[in-house]
Amino acid sequence: MADMTDKEAIEDMRQGGTTGFEELHRRYQGRLKGYLMSSKYYGFDKLLAEDICNKTFFRFYQKIDLFKQECSVFSWLCRLARNFLPKPEPVTEQLSEQDLLFEHDIETLCIERCVRQAIAKNKNGPLAKCLKALMFSIEGMSIKEIAEKIGRTENATTTFMTGCRKRLRETAEFKRCWEDC
DSSP, X not given: OOSOOHHHHHHHHHTTOSHHHHHHXXXXXXXXXXXXXXXXXXXXXXXXXXXHHHHHHHHHHHTGGGOOSSSOHHHHHHHHHGGGSOOOOOOSSOOOTTGGGSOOOHHHHHHHHHHHHHHHHTSSSTTHHHHXXXXXXXXXXXXXXXXXXXXXXXXXXXXXXXHHHHXXXXXXXXXXXXXXX
């Protein structure tokens, strides 16, 4: 079947077919490689980007049953690709072991550290629930999983998370921490 939709291709993969995988690989491999090679994002050379793409698509094939289709295939591929990014160079200040639990790029580590610092300073304040929800997001939980954790519907959680991000960016602690990054 030529020109399958993403949904049809995923269903083919889940039923053990290879046509769906080949279609999605053809459709997204160049785009993912371009994303990895773009200096705006990672700026990898062509060989490293190809290596990460190959590993990402292999993992995609292995983990297709875990794809809940709550985001686009390309977004999920980008998320999977993060697992294969080279470890960042050490930052001048020491990071705690907790900061190093996640293999993310330096920007994500900075965001994570700044959110953790904000949580420490606002344990019982009005931002406490927001910050915890944001940490769930940083840890890779889906909106559905976060909604279950915080006792809201998915739509309410999406709105809540948007407000949380805005409120966090406006806090002085986060601004200072982000500038230090």
